[in-house]
Amino acid sequence: xxxxxxxxxxxxxxxxxxxxxxLLWMVSASFMSRGESTTFPPHVVPHAATIAQYRELxxxxxxxxxxxxxxxxxxxxxxxxxxFNSMAGYAFAKLRFRGRERLFGLLLAGLVxxxxxGMLPLFLLMRALHLVNTYWGVIxxxxxxxxxxxxxxxxxxxxxxxxxxxxxxxGAGEWRIYxxxxxxxxxxxxxxxxxxxxxxxxxxxxWPLIALxxxxxxxxxxxxxxxxxxxxxxxxxxxxxxxxxxxxVLVLFDGLQRYYIAGLMVGSVKx
Numbered sequence: 001x002x003x004x005x006x007x008x009x010x011x012x013x014x015x016x017x018x019x020x021x022x023l024l025w026m027v028s029a030s031f032m033s034r035g036e037s038t039t040f041p042p043h044v045v046p047h048a049a050t051i052a053q054y055r056e057l058x059x060x061x062x063x064x065x066x067x068x069x070x071x072x073x074x075x076x077x078x079x080x081x082x083x084f085n086s087m088a089g090y091a092f093a094k095l096r097f098r099g100r101e102r103l104f105g106l107l108l109a110g111l112v113x114x115x116x117x118g119m120l121p122l123f124l125l126m127r128a129l130h131l132v133n134t135y136w137g138v139i140x141x142x143x144x145x146x147x148x149x150x151x152x153x154x155x156x157x158x159x160x161x162x163x164x165x166x167x168x169x170x171g172a173g174e175w176r177i178y179x180x181x182x183x184x185x186x187x188x189x190x191x192x193x194x195x196x197x198x199x200x201x202x203x204x205x206x207w208p209l210i211a212l213x214x215x216x217x218x219x220x221x222x223x224x225x226x227x228x229x230x231x232x233x234x235x236x237x238x239x240x241x242x243x244x245x246x247x248x249v250l251v252l253f254d255g256l257q258r259y260y261i262a263g264l265m266v267g268s269v270k271x
Contacts, residue, residue, distance in 0.1 A: 030243045032049075085145065094159070107146050111146050142200070152186070
């Protein structure tokens, strides 16, 4: 038993080191002076920590503008996605209407279609609506997703129907039931969906690259990628840009972690 416990703890420690080391080295390299991270043998920690790379990113290269673009797009897309996906999920789970199951099955069939296939017709649609090179042209495709509707619907199915019937007897309409009864119960799954949506929108590279033609509107992944061509040998600058990209996602995950775990556990325990 002692040997088994030792190997379990050793495996957890080794796994944690392997998982976290690239992230820790990325942070460390971002504080190194130029060229220090490419020396041999490689340095793990900077000899003299400096914020010169971050200063260059935000002052000379104006990455702060790209950070604002990414933050605006990700926050707006996440908030509206929670609203629209939860409304659709509630309707598919709790409202009875003709063709409900067939329509939901048709939506699920969309999961097997790669997103890249729809980018050309989506771009033509955004161009027809005069939304190319606008933030809304990037945001609108993320406002509702098949995965989001499916995730919310599966949770809504677990909400007791008796609870909704009791609210209807008390005179509550469907909107009141949705907003005041169901939404407070759905906080764990909404937090889970918020994390997935924010991460997907924040890290998205392909669609913003297609939809945004003005360099001043570039999101952070697109702006960092454009810096790679100009500063391909400046590893420390690239690591600083990567840190700026990763930190907001880590902060969001840490803030919603307990709701996220609760959302993942939904449906795993009955009764």
